[in-house]
Amino acid sequence: MQIIQQWHCFESPAQVAQAACDAIMRAAQQAIVARGCFKLVLAGGLTPERVYQLLAKQQSDWSKWRIYYGDDRCLPADHPQRNSVMAQRAFLDHVSIPSAQVFTMLTELGNLQAARLYQQVVADAMPFDLVLLGMGDDGHTASLFPDHDTPSEALVHAVFNAPKFPPERISLSATALSNTRRVFFMITGAEKQTAVQQWKSGVQLPVSHIAPAEGIEIYIDSAALG
Numbered sequence: 001m002q003i004i005q006q007w008h009c010f011e012s013p014a015q016v017a018q019a020a021c022d023a024i025m026r027a028a029q030q031a032i033v034a035r036g037c038f039k040l041v042l043a044g045g046l047t048p049e050r051v052y053q054l055l056a057k058q059q060s061d062w063s064k065w066r067i068y069y070g071d072d073r074c075l076p077a078d079h080p081q082r083n084s085v086m087a088q089r090a091f092l093d094h095v096s097i098p099s100a101q102v103f104t105m106l107t108e109l110g111n112l113q114a115a116r117l118y119q120q121v122v123a124d125a126m127p128f129d130l131v132l133l134g135m136g137d138d139g140h141t142a143s144l145f146p147d148h149d150t151p152s153e154a155l156v157h158a159v160f161n162a163p164k165f166p167p168e169r170i171s172l173s174a175t176a177l178s179n180t181r182r183v184f185f186m187i188t189g190a191e192k193q194t195a196v197q198q199w200k201s202g203v204q205l206p207v208s209h210i211a212p213a214e215g216i217e218i219y220i221d222s223a224a225l226g
Helices: 013-035 046-055 083-090 111-125 190-200
Strands: 005-010 038-042 065-069 071-073 128-133 156-159 169-172 180-187 216-221
Touching: 005 013, 013 038, 013 046, 013 128, 013 180, 013 216, 046 083, 046 180, 065 083, 065 111, 071 083, 111 156, 111 169
Parallel strands: 005 216, 038 065, 038 128, 128 180, 180 216
Antiparallel strands: 071 169, 156 169
16 A cells, blocks of 8 residues: 655745644644544654754643653663653643643563553544654664564554664554654764655665555655755
């Protein structure tokens, strides 16, 4: 199946972040009007962090937002390299989303138990309204890495032996990440250029398996696009 891709290219990471922030706010408003809530899946990484810092300054009916995570690392609950800690500091601490509507992955319990617990959270939430994703220089997204076996029917994976620290994580599957009305990829930096070109030319990378029915939107800077 051919996935529709909309590429939005900007000169700088700051412009990528601003455009993504503006698009997220429009998506939130549309979802709240149409369905009464906005179910958003957050990503980790430097580019999403820039977006979250901008979101923290916006105005919205935050009581209608529901926050989920695409992946997280098996580290202590307050560890600065946890995606949840980054998102909390950059965004969630500055807005009034009720804490009961922020669904954190309990990866401090270990990846097997955390994946088992998050499975039901994801099953209850789908379809999401918007999934945010980054991409690594190896074409990974969330914690779905090249050459890792990930059963397609699962909603949440316990990840072992990740090539980046820490080796144990949990991640939503490509199936779960694709069960959404919209997906935004946010990609910046020249080190991503090779993976972006491989993706565009049809090489099967983890990013290639994110396949929502409505297609994907890519917010990218000129350094990454090449």
